[in-house]
Amino acid sequence: SGSAPGGTGHQRAAPRLAGAAAFLSGKTYEELKQECLHRGVLFEDPDFPACNSSLFFSERTPVPFIWKRPGDIVKDPKFILGGATRTDICQGDLGDCWLLAAIASLTLNEKTLARVVPLDQDFGPDYAGIFHFQFWQHNEWLDVVIDDRLPTFKGRLVFLHSAERNEFWSALLEKAYAKLNGSYEALKGGSTIEAMEDFTGGVGEMYEVKKAPDNFYEILEKALKRCSMVGCSIDTSSAAESEAKTPFGLIKGHAYSVTGISEVSYRGQQVQLIRIRNPWGNVEWNGPWSDNSPEWHSVSLSEQRRLSQTALDDGEFWMRFEDFKVHFDKVEICNLTPDALEDSAAHKWEVTIHQGSWVRGSTAGGCRNFLETFWTNPQIKLHLTEKDDGQDDCTFIAALMQKDRRKLKKLGAEMLTIGYSIYEVLYYFYNGHLGKDFFRYHPSKARSKTYINLREVSNRFKLPPGDYILVPTTFEPHQEADFCLRIFSEKKDSLAAAHPSLQQSPGRESS
Known part of the structure; x- marks a missing residue:
């Protein structure tokens, strides 16, 4: 990781x-x-x-x-x-x-x-x-x-x-x-x-374990092989549950790291295992495949050495992948290059960076619920041209980050609830900032999965070639913050251009 x-x-x-x-x-x-x-x-x-x-x-x-x-x-x-x-x-x-x-x-x-x-x-x-x-x-x-x-x-x-x-x-x-x-x-x-x-400087994706794709084990295996960083956690249903210990030795509302994943030969069968670490440096899983569990008696010493299996109270433990899916709720993966997120083919990704601001009375329009002001938000052009190999669509990742909120905590600032919507436009109709009527009559083609009070909202999209507008917003209007929007597009001819109200970083860098 x-x-x-x-x-x-x-x-x-x-x-x-x-x-x-x-x-x-x-x-x-x-x-x-x-x-x-x-x-x-x-x-x-x-x-x-x-x-x-x-x-x-x-x-x-x-x-x-x-x-x-x-x-x-x-x-x-x-x-x-x-x-x-x-x-x-x-x-x-x-x-x-x-x-x-x-x-x-x-x-x-x-x-x-x-x-x-x-x-x-x-x-x-x-x-x-x-x-x-x-x-x-x-x-x-x-x-x-x-x-x-x-x-x-x-x-x-x-x-x-x-x-x-x-x-x-x-x-x-x-x-x-x-x-x-x-x-x-x-x-x-x-x-x-x-x-x-x-x-x-990587880009992150979050998975809800209970809704994860069928090939989730392979996704995690590939992520760790490619040296992505992987974390996991168990949800809490109330503040009182934070850092509450389950009967299985796991801590709710607590951030763990995923440090390994492997299959092991056990009584003639292959069992999928995952290795987790508690940053406390102690308090470990006590179920099947935990440090002192009987399952290890049926695993050869050479296999145990390969997996660095040790019965130390160091906060690190193995568990069956099926048990992991039952007990954990969220997995966060941070990849230095977005091509690590999907298949094993080496892609060339183009990255375009936009620095911008939501300013009260000017560009802080809030989400689509607030139609009267939504159109005043910054608007970023996306020009998708080349299709993915053998596909009809173009793949890109949009990652919207609110800047410096943690630093502003002492002034009473909280993380704002942020997200974005993506609209298709006919390019020859588009020569500036889209007005209120456009958004009144045109539904979005894609949007961030959710508006959420995290520092960054990031999603992967597949859309047909064409011209689009991405509108980054806070959920409520009139909320002020600086933001950084990164667009990762799979082909070098895919462009993202800023509206004049945004400052765009010079050039596009390839990862």
Whole structure:
């Protein structure tokens, strides 16, 4: 589960290491580090200081946290000890299991991990108390610089930590992500796919397990083979059920990572198994095929070794795929390139990026229920030309992302409920912004599955060649936000063009 091979060569846009975007002084990580080494001081980050404002914005610190550098916590701190692995991720006192599940998936692919967590950092002779991590944000890679002061209580890390007390890469990664989003509290609650996309620049799809296609096992097998990141969870029916433990040792409303999938020979039959990890680093499934279950007695030692089957209380366990489908409700897959989502043929995908805004009184028209204002929303042209090989339709994915909502939490902003509709237009009739009457008399040809308060809404479509308009909207009118719309089209002649009210990124990049 990490991301597509070649963490640098396969990115969709040339990475821009924006030291300036992540640090007010505009100096890069290397410049700041050399400055500290020259002055003989340890770096202190003025943008994300070691104080309560970096922790919480709506609540008080429950106990007095003391910020300490790794060298003040243990004698021999290491950045990475014996490789960055899934067991380095143990959840602390913060409701960010969604982030931890994504980090666990990230460790499964070395190249993707090295893109997010630059590996040339340590506590060696050139240590200066400064570290950096890279995250994808709205079509660019940002280099986020932090100091290594971490919140502790009674000499132990309060938040994310490694099972090894003297290993600190995962705690520092969480701090950098907290800085990116304004505070540790801003990381409470979220969708695993959000962090997965920030680690890869990938595009996500969500499956409801009970309604998943017949070839769901093959979809997951292919996703893991292609180093996609995969998460899963169990729905809750009320807030009281959140993190409630089922009799089978599973936690409701909790983000898990899918870390493996395989068939095993059992009493003359092939059984499909799936491997899941709980980011808590403990609390595991106790049903068939769990760590100490009798089924393993009938599996050869060589098979057990192949599956890395160990009876450790490390939060990771195997279960039968049929049981997985019974007990889990949602699966999130993040693929670096959309061609990983369907068949095994290598496609060339074109990606077009649109940056835009919903502005009250201008372009914040709300969904189709609000006909009087719906037509004022941004309108994006899609020109689909070449059909899929051997098909009558053209395939594309539309991914609509609302920007910076997590960062704005401290100002009371919530995730808005967003979605989009797609309309066919006769090109020779279309020479500007479509008015109210067009939408009054023409139904949409396709739309996002649902309006939902997630950061990104993404769907795959097959439509006949022709000219279309995509209308991205919030559910209610007059709601303001910036958005980023990515169109992945399968053939290079498929175009997406912005209405003048939108700013389009220059050119179209191929993945």
